[in-house]
Every structure is written in structure tokens, then in C-alpha cells.
Amino acid sequence: MSDATTIVPLKGIRGVIARSLTAAWQAPRVAQGLDADMSAVLARVKTERAATGTKISITHAVLRAVALTLREHPAVNGIVSDQAVEHWSDVNLGVAVNTPIGVVVPVLMQAEAFTLGELEQHVGVLAGSARAGKLPASAYQRGTFTVSTLGATGIDWFTPVLNPPQIAIPGIGRVVERAVVISGQVVARPMMTLTLVFDHRALDGHPAGIFLSALAQRLAAADL
Numbered sequence: 001m002s003d004a005t006t007i008v009p010l011k012g013i014r015g016v017i018a019r020s021l022t023a024a025w026q027a028p029r030v031a032q033g034l035d036a037d038m039s040a041v042l043a044r045v046k047t048e049r050a051a052t053g054t055k056i057s058i059t060h061a062v063l064r065a066v067a068l069t070l071r072e073h074p075a076v077n078g079i080v081s082d083q084a085v086e087h088w089s090d091v092n093l094g095v096a097v098n099t100p101i102g103v104v105v106p107v108l109m110q111a112e113a114f115t116l117g118e119l120e121q122h123v124g125v126l127a128g129s130a131r132a133g134k135l136p137a138s139a140y141q142r143g144t145f146t147v148s149t150l151g152a153t154g155i156d157w158f159t160p161v162l163n164p165p166q167i168a169i170p171g172i173g174r175v176v177e178r179a180v181v182i183s184g185q186v187v188a189r190p191m192m193t194l195t196l197v198f199d200h201r202a203l204d205g206h207p208a209g210i211f212l213s214a215l216a217q218r219l220a221a222a223d224l
Helices: 012-024 039-052 058-072 116-131 205-221
Strands: 029-037 078-080 085-087 093-095 097-099 102-104 145-149 168-182 185-199
Touching: 029 205, 039 058, 039 116, 039 185, 039 205, 058 093, 058 116, 058 145, 058 168, 058 205, 093 116, 097 116, 168 205, 185 205
Parallel strands: 093 145, 145 168
Antiparallel strands: 029 185, 078 085, 097 102, 168 185
């Protein structure tokens, strides 16, 4: 007999999560990371909130930047199997949502087509429905890239587990002021650490690094 206070059977959603993580751990994965200056994004978010009255956040800005960057780097956007790699033109963005029964990943189809304001609305509805358990199974299918964020928990950086069969997944940390050197001067800037974990069967380190650098540059410019 177990001495555990609580036993959570690995069935239902927890079983699906367990099987997915086990499958992800079999892939030959590699991780990369760099820091992005978020000064321009913070200013853009403040301006958008004041102009629209919406609750646009850093997370929405990151999702928008990811979708636009993936459109320019299709080698990172897709799925992989033992037989083939599929690169998709549509960016079907999986959004990791923490729920009472665990993390689930509903998919925002064709995310590259949404403006920043539209993303805020759609992600809000999607996350709320996921937490309430009201999404159909189809809402979790056909994802090509998943974004995992832990900035709200105070985490600086992390390496997320792949969401198979997708090629890659970024880990988004918190924004925190750090000392950086700009034009020979040490200044404080709000920085965010971005990591990218990818399946080396489908993607090599060089194109993965180019994608991650492009994402950081887009965020630094608030090109959203």
C-alpha cells in the first residue's frame, strides 16, 4: 500500500501528457539561447494598451513576433516523423496553457494572419476555454510550433520539452533589467532570455540559430 497523500492516475489528460513527454524525450534534441532587448516591446505594449483599451501583454507581443519570424523561416515551422519532415506555410501556433489538470496546448490556426490586438482576443478565448475544459479534441491538433512561457513565474530561462511531432519549441523567460554594453557604455536594459529546443533530425544548428537571432532582432525592434 502506498504512503502517498494523493495519487494522480496517469490517464485522461494526464495520461496524454505523460505519453507525449515520453515520446518527446526520444528525439535527438538540441538547445540554443540568447537574450533579447525588450525596451521597444514594452513601449509598444504600453502604447497599444492606451490606444485600444485592451490587455495586450508581452506574451501577445512574443506570439506575434514568433508567428512573423516563422513565416520567414519555414524550416522551423512544421512536423517530423521517422520517414519525413513537413514544412508548413501556415503558422499553426500551439499556446501552452496551465490548467488545473496540467498543461494543455490548444492551437491558434494561421496565427501569422492576426494583428497584435486580434491575437490578444483569440488567445484569451482559447486559453479560457481550455481552462474550462470546453475545447474539442480538434482544437489541440495540427499545430506546427508551440510557444512555452514561464516569465510570469519569475523564471529567467528554461529548456522546454518538445511537443511532438513538431520540429521546435521556444522557452520564454521573464523580462528583467540587466547591465548591457551599448556603444561602449554600460546601461540597464529590460532583457528577456529566449531558448530554442529543436529536433536535430529535422533542423540543424545553423538555421535554428538564424531563426532565434531573427526573433530576438524582431523583438528588439518591436517589429510586430
